[in-house]
């Protein structure tokens with residue numbers, strides 16, 4: 474396999490699958506969070522600095538039936554040009570004569586952005602013909618879109634076959650892969666995983682995988698109460714998945730067998746309705762009164778979690794500790810985020826992997842105080858679960 478850093482792009486046209494699926498303001502169509510564009514810049518700059526040229530392709534949103542202005546990648550151009558500090562050309566079609574002519578005109582150091590790949594349904598269908606049309610534009614294929622690496626789409630997977638000897642990942646995917654490896658395969662003990670979020674059902678595979686690898690498994694968020702109920706506690710009206718009570722018991726037993734310290738919140742901040750303005754009180758997690766629901770971990774749990782995290786050398790975090798979107802039920806998630814930043818300061822490796830914990834770390838402005846914040850929600854979860862991602866396999870096989 475070719476390593477991106479070792480490859481000399483001088484005189485080459487590289488087609489790079491990036492993830493420019495950024496949130497846009499619904500009215501002005503301005504970018505509200507450019508994290509994903511920023512994350513692609515080192516890869517683009519390396520190709521330019523070598524003397525190559527770059528053809529960027531991405532999807533944006535979920536267009537249903539062909540082109541729609543609100544999903545056009547032209548809205549990305551000003552931000553991209555600014556971050557690269559150079560003009561970027563744009564092709565209003567990602568394939569066909571328009572794209573071919575613009576690609577042919579590329580000179581060393583220039584950058585071309587193609588229109589939204591998902592204006593063609595062939596992209597998500599994984600069409601061979603569509604992938605070949607994209608492939609014909611370039612000499613080299615680089616995949617740097619970790620967020621879509623779990624999809625076997627034309628631009629993320631199928632296209633790789635047309636570059637048997639010149640396909641590679643960019644810096645971003647490399648960093649995502651390295652980060653997971655540091656947590657799951659080359660971790661320094663004590664290793665602590667913090668799994669939160671709404672439901673046990675959506676995290677069961679990752680929990681089982683983690684029980685094989687970690688010293689401590691901290692549980693928080695809505696899934697807590699399925700565990701508590703499984704241990705015959707009173708959970709009031711907290712979120713519970715009754716179909717998963719047996720699963721929760723099995724997880725508790727497996728943790729014991731594997732000598733993993735499974736830590737549940739001793740106390741809970743409960744509310745009398747699912748609202749920021751609800752009345753709240755702190756109680757033991759095993760004795761939540763009827764008609765009250767657990768929406769955050771309590772102060773005793775915070776102390777225990779912070780201590781465990783700050784004593785760890787490897788930390789993985791997936792899923793919030795409570796309903797952090799509501800200011801009054803945010804404290805547990807905030808203190809966990811701060812503890813991860815502290816552990817990192819003291820030399821731990823920390824990975825914020827996926828979905829809402831990424832939103833949380835950004836909310837608390839701590840993204841630059843942890844080792845790696847993943848750009849791929851579903852992709853990161855699947856990768857941590859030990860699944861083979863098609864976009865990665867297409868490069869390595």
Ligand code: AMP
Pocket residue numbers: 669670671672675693694695696712767768769791792793794795796797798828829830
């Ligand atoms: P997930 O996508 O599974 O990581 O779940 C994230 C969601 O879980 C967030 O929207 C949180 O508001 C929600 N959540 C966290 N804790 C609780 C809780 N105690 N009760 C209900 N929802 C929760």
